[in-house]
Amino acid sequence: MTTTQLKQQFETLFDQEALETYFCPGRVNLIGEHIDYNGGLVMPCAINFGTWMLLSPNEDNVFRFRSVNFEETYDIGVQTAYEKTGREWFNYPLGVLHHFVADGKQVQGLDVLYYGNVPIGSGLSSSASIEIATAFAFNQYFKTDYTKLELVLMAKSVENNFIGLSSGIMDQFAVAFGEEHKALKLNCDTLDYEAVTANLQNNVLAIINTNKPRKLAESKYNERVEECHQALAALQQELDINNLCDIDGITFKQHQHLITDPTVLKRARHVIEENDRVKLAAVALAEDDLVRFGRLMYASHLSLQNDYEVSGAELDAVVEYSLTDSNVVGARMTGAGFGGCAIAIVNADAFEDYRKNVIEYYTQKIGYAPSVYATNISDGVHELV
Numbered sequence: 001m002t003t004t005q006l007k008q009q010f011e012t013l014f015d016q017e018a019l020e021t022y023f024c025p026g027r028v029n030l031i032g033e034h035i036d037y038n039g040g041l042v043m044p045c046a047i048n049f050g051t052w053m054l055l056s057p058n059e060d061n062v063f064r065f066r067s068v069n070f071e072e073t074y075d076i077g078v079q080t081a082y083e084k085t086g087r088e089w090f091n092y093p094l095g096v097l098h099h100f101v102a103d104g105k106q107v108q109g110l111d112v113l114y115y116g117n118v119p120i121g122s123g124l125s126s127s128a129s130i131e132i133a134t135a136f137a138f139n140q141y142f143k144t145d146y147t148k149l150e151l152v153l154m155a156k157s158v159e160n161n162f163i164g165l166s167s168g169i170m171d172q173f174a175v176a177f178g179e180e181h182k183a184l185k186l187n188c189d190t191l192d193y194e195a196v197t198a199n200l201q202n203n204v205l206a207i208i209n210t211n212k213p214r215k216l217a218e219s220k221y222n223e224r225v226e227e228c229h230q231a232l233a234a235l236q237q238e239l240d241i242n243n244l245c246d247i248d249g250i251t252f253k254q255h256q257h258l259i260t261d262p263t264v265l266k267r268a269r270h271v272i273e274e275n276d277r278v279k280l281a282a283v284a285l286a287e288d289d290l291v292r293f294g295r296l297m298y299a300s301h302l303s304l305q306n307d308y309e310v311s312g313a314e315l316d317a318v319v320e321y322s323l324t325d326s327n328v329v330g331a332r333m334t335g336a337g338f339g340g341c342a343i344a345i346v347n348a349d350a351f352e353d354y355r356k357n358v359i360e361y362y363t364q365k366i367g368y369a370p371s372v373y374a375t376n377i378s379d380g381v382h383e384l385v
């Protein structure tokens with residue numbers, strides 16, 4: 001759907017023109033997986049797929065939320081607080097609205113239309129995308145003066161406290177602070193970040209959606225968080241650290257005997273070595289060495305597959321195929337795992353071949369087809385003129 005078509009749809013729905021239009025991207029994490037809740041480094045980037053948000057004020061003091069992607073509509077008056085209304089999509093904008101009014105900000109009724117072309121529920125963070133789109137748009141429209149970082153923290157709080165999902169800061173940060181042709185090397189503990197030039201040269205960032213429902217994701221995610229807590233507690237017997245990522249792979253080897261449970265040991269090894277890989281990956285990007293970056297992507301995938309055990313036949317199939325294709329620089333699962341998406345850096349000229357071949361390989365092995373997109377690293381949330 002084009003912005004023009006969206007504006008027409010807005011007019012049809014609300015009988016008035018859209019006054020402002022915003023776009024917030026989705027994101028992928030290039031490397032640094034299951035790190036954000038361990039106080040380490042991640043390397044996400046914003047992509048050129050995301051969520052459009054169109055708005056205009058109305059005279060009725062009512063928020064009217066509509067989405068091209070969902071049938072349910074929602075109208076609610078201006079109030080001083082809002083509560084979660086079940087698990088429908090409007091809890092995302094409602095959670096943001098709640099934070100504004102709970103902070104005592106003055107708001108007025110708006111007609112709002114969303115449209116997302118980022119696959120929803122596939123680990124590309126359509127949720128952070130709609131949250132940050134809303135927070136950014138409200139901040140601009142209501143002239144509240146939150147900083148971008150405050151909006152990120154607000155959106156994270158919506159996800160954690162209003163929606164009720166325990167997740168780190170990476171997603172909201174990436175879709176807010178993303179920059180074209182840059183990866184964000186972000187320390188999830190201190191929120192220090194550096195925009196590292198990611199010169200993909202003649203390549204595209206391919207996203208391969210396994211189209212597998214992520215049923216296990218939430219329970220397994222919580223299990224991994226708990227295993228990391230156990231590993232940290234064991235290491236703290238000898239080390240003065242607050243997070244697993246406070247140590248590197250060498251220090252870990254010297255102290256790993258403290259972790260007696262072999263499963264917990266594997267989990268900790270993934271986290272600490274993955275954090276080291278992010279540092280190496282940032283250097284590789286800075287030196288324009290995509291081949292080295294690609295190798296680190298493959299190494300990350302292996303570690304997630306074997307030590308962290310969050311991959312699965314579907315994500316593995318994508319990486320297996322990618323390893324055999326000389327037009328691929330690197331590939332790995334991205335996001336929480338158990339389905340969702342994989343990414344691959346693929347020679348732009350060969351993308352159509354890659355697409356065809358990976359679909360064929362995957363379909364033969366898994367029994368249904370993945371969806372494959374060519375994306376670029378893009379800017380974070382912004383107003384469209």
Ligand code: ADP
Binds near residue numbers: 119
């Ligand atoms: P992910 O963030 O991986 O895409 P989540 O389950 O965290 O998956 O978030 C998806 C939810 O976010 C959707 O089910 C819906 O409630 C909300 N959402 C995302 N995009 C839109 C949209 N364009 N319109 C309405 N709701 C959306």
Ligand code: MG
Binds near residue numbers: 125127
């Ligand atoms: Mg999400």
